[in-house]
Amino acid sequence: MVEELGTNTEGDLIINVGPQHPATHGVLHLVITLNGETIKKVEPHLGYIHRSIEKMCESLTYRQYIYVTSRMDYLSSHINNHACALIVEKGMQIEVPPRAQVIRVLMDELTRIASHELWWGSMAMDLGAFTPFFHAFREREAINEIMEETCGARLTMNYMVPGGVLDDLHPDFQRKVKEFISLYKRKISEYDEIVTGNIIFQNRMKGVGVISAADAISFGCSGPALRGSGVSCDIRKIYPYEIYDKIEFDEVLETAGDSFARYMVRIREMNQSIRIIEQLIDNIPEGDFQAKTKAVLKLPKGEFYQRVETARGEFGIFIVSEGGTNPYRIKFRSPGFSNLSALDHMARGSKIGDLVAMMGTLDLVIPDIDR
């Protein structure tokens, strides 16, 4: 199916980007049809890291399946785990203690910042600047250390369990988070100085990869990819879960629909996450970090759906239960899969050099797409 490198009958050049390519951030394979330097078609070929997590989950219990979901979107593993815990709590009507709720939201927002930091660094690197990567990793490292202390892991945390969180916070958690906030506030202006205000970056991103609001909705885009086109779609606002309806934060919207708009959504979103953390960090209620649950979890017969807002967009879990200890069928709606389907539409007619700017601002995480 994959054409050999070369030309087709119309004289167009067909080239492969990936599966091993620094700008694809993983094993994504794009077959691009080019007329000169103009893109005529982008065809993604997926599956290089497909592990059939959905099939695997059919033989796992509701405590076990959380661990594989960390391996899907490894940059927002907390938020994936959160969705897994929420759907079991919804099905079994488990009341989560207030302390656990606050801890979960704090962890979600720290993850969101860490994910956006990594995106910012790697996206700048795709566009040819190496330095921002080190700036981004300096702040991200502080978050990873906080995660490591409390959850015992830096990427695949598996910290959220049905009924609450796995263990209590590390005694240093509050101090470290406050230190991180002050570090972030000192350093965020550097981001704007190096990248956002840089005329070279702006020229490479403005007007590139434009997608209209109607098209973005039709393609099922979510997260910053849809908010960059001016459509309100933040699950934390429109279908609030956990305690997001009691927290003050703004949904970030940009209207241009180009790569720069998606870039600005993420940058501004980090500030909103800091705002959420600041509200909660001094108000962590005392009490249990986990509700008492039965040793064996059984979801009642029926169908359940839970969606959460990850750093990349709307992540959904659909479980069909037969009343047993493991799901009969499970479907993960990953944000990257739908966002990637819009890439062909965005890229047609633009130059091949702009493709990395579009892929960068879609923030593709390949294990999340392939599952």
Next chain:
Amino acid sequence: MDNEELKLAITALLPTANFEEGGEWLNILIEPTDWLPFAQQLRNEYALHFDYMFCLTCIDWKTHLTMVYHLSSTKYRHNIVVKAKLDKAKPDIETVCHIWRTAEFHEREVYEMFGVNFLHHPDLRLLILPDGWEGRNPLLKDFDDPVNMIKL
């Protein structure tokens, strides 16, 4: 619109539709042959405006397959679930990828994982499975691969 109002509006559009109660969202059971005109109405009817398809999947019930479509409206924020029962011997259903373009990728995934044939799909071929995959559908319940599957 809440579930009751949605139920009235949808009964007016498709009198043969059946409803499943009890879930969080309204579940609508339809015949596969009704799906394409019904989908167009759901998308274009002013008061419904289901413009966002956030999930499309299939369930293997061993005796039959069930297509599941999750739809929501970015304007009114209401959600529905549409289900269509497919015959396992001839799992045919019309594509909706020109109504919701996200369906193009999702239908290709369901095609390779469950063997559902989407009629009039512009590009129905393997998406995730490798080239030359010999037609067995991994997410069906009777699929078995003793080499690559890890069972706990």
